[in-house]
Amino acid sequence: MKAKITKAVFPVAGLGTRFLPVTKANPKEMLPIVDKPLIQYAVEEAVSAGITQLIFVTSSSKHAIENHFDSNFELEAKLAEAGKNEWLEVVRNVLPAGVSCVYVRQQNPLGLGHAVLCAKDIVGNEPFAVLLADDLIESNDKSCLRQMVEVYNELQSSVLAVQPVALSETEKYGIVGLDNPELELGKCAKVTSIVEKPKAKDAPSLFASIGRYILVPEIFYFLENVNRGVIGEIQLTDGIDKMLLTHDVSGYRFHGKRYDCGSKSGYLEATVEYGMKHKDIGEGFIKYLRGLNLD
Numbered sequence: 001m002k003a004k005i006t007k008a009v010f011p012v013a014g015l016g017t018r019f020l021p022v023t024k025a026n027p028k029e030m031l032p033i034v035d036k037p038l039i040q041y042a043v044e045e046a047v048s049a050g051i052t053q054l055i056f057v058t059s060s061s062k063h064a065i066e067n068h069f070d071s072n073f074e075l076e077a078k079l080a081e082a083g084k085n086e087w088l089e090v091v092r093n094v095l096p097a098g099v100s101c102v103y104v105r106q107q108n109p110l111g112l113g114h115a116v117l118c119a120k121d122i123v124g125n126e127p128f129a130v131l132l133a134d135d136l137i138e139s140n141d142k143s144c145l146r147q148m149v150e151v152y153n154e155l156q157s158s159v160l161a162v163q164p165v166a167l168s169e170t171e172k173y174g175i176v177g178l179d180n181p182e183l184e185l186g187k188c189a190k191v192t193s194i195v196e197k198p199k200a201k202d203a204p205s206l207f208a209s210i211g212r213y214i215l216v217p218e219i220f221y222f223l224e225n226v227n228r229g230v231i232g233e234i235q236l237t238d239g240i241d242k243m244l245l246t247h248d249v250s251g252y253r254f255h256g257k258r259y260d261c262g263s264k265s266g267y268l269e270a271t272v273e274y275g276m277k278h279k280d281i282g283e284g285f286i287k288y289l290r291g292l293n294l295d
């Protein structure tokens with residue numbers, strides 16, 4: 001019987017140094033894009049793909065994430081009392097019905113692969129998704145993860161979301177080698193290698209793996225057995241690369257626009273574009289931008 005993907009891992013233990021000082025006391029995943037935190041966009045994407053259990057790999061400074069997905073009785077009571085039913089709905093629907101959260105601590109910041117390994121016992125022997133909340137992906141129709149779940153259902157093997165990047169950008173990403181270097185939108189190719197942040201001259205292609213993964217549970221074995229870095233860190237890409245020897249992995253070029261909200265400029269681009277499309281403030285905001293008369 002085909003396994004259904006119901007669990008998603010959200011590695012949220014990172015320090016968010018690129019956004020200091022705002023991330024000194026606030027998790028970077030709680031930075032808002034207009035009126036919703038980044039982590040909520042990622043959770044909504046997961047839920048749209050059929051995920052019912054959210055596994056947050058967290059650290060001691062990330063209580064705001066737990067609070068965001070918990071009920072807030074005091075706030076709800078006050079909104080109800082004031083008859084602010086619209087806001088009451090917004091607050092109550094942060095986590096849709098039928099979706100549960102589990103929190104597991106990553107005690108040392110030892111890399112993305114290590115964070116995924118922290119979820120091993122909760123994931124168990126099932127395929128699962130991994131979403132990095134600082135990659136915000138907007139799509140008109142089906143969410144990126146939903147597209148990937150469809151690919152998984154067809155191929156029954158791990159799927160990585162990939163997109164083309166500039167030669168000057170390879171050092172920011174896990175770069176995949178593909179058996180079809182001309183990969184078109186909405187199509188898959190077999191991943192033949194994956195290298196974490198290579199120099200342009202060492203990059204196996206110009207396709208980067210971005211923060212959406214569907215992985216078979218065998219990945220845990222490979223993560224446990226990769227060579228660790230100098231401080232003992234475990235890269236997810238190294239685990240995937242080892243897995244390629246015995247398991248098929250597909251690179252899927254998704255439909256949608258990805259914003260790198262792990263960088264200040266990507267974060268601002270997302271803020272402006274989501275602001276322009278926002279149902280309440282979009283029109284006024286566009287007028288404001290036009291008034292700036294930028295050429």
Ligand code: G1P
Nearest residue numbers: 112135172173174209210211237
């Ligand atoms: C992580 C991964 C990298 C991937 C990237 C996508 O890097 O290690 O393979 O390409 O996310 O955003 P980070 O951005 O955390 O340095």
